[in-house]
Amino acid sequence: MKPRNRKIGARLRLVLKPGAALGPGKMDLLEGIRETGSISAAGKKMEMSYRRAWLLVDELNGFFREPLVSTAKGGHEGGGATLTALGEEVLARYREMERVTAIAIARELDALHRLTTS
Numbered sequence: 001m002k003p004r005n006r007k008i009g010a011r012l013r014l015v016l017k018p019g020a021a022l023g024p025g026k027m028d029l030l031e032g033i034r035e036t037g038s039i040s041a042a043g044k045k046m047e048m049s050y051r052r053a054w055l056l057v058d059e060l061n062g063f064f065r066e067p068l069v070s071t072a073k074g075g076h077e078g079g080g081a082t083l084t085a086l087g088e089e090v091l092a093r094y095r096e097m098e099r100v101t102a103i104a105i106a107r108e109l110d111a112l113h114r115l116t117t118s
Contacts, residue, residue, distance in 0.1 A: 008113055010105055012098050020063045022094060029056055030083060030091045033069055039081045
């Protein structure tokens, strides 16, 4: 994966229980699935193999009482993937936590940034 030019800010990682963490990569994957209707296409957008994307989806689905992503098998009409209602809720709650975190740390982050070299 290519190094990313990240903007100044924090990257939120939530540990829900031992072995169950949510972070920006998994949430970006969920957004990609919502946008493309495909695990494969979402993975490609992130420069991730289909296998890696599928393993992350499987992991996410295992974290919760119900799956976050629903899949349809391929075939003549092709397969696909969609976020379940719970998947939409988890994604929305995570994005809201990111938003609130950014506001809460903005002043201190700016102060730290001013202490760095150009």
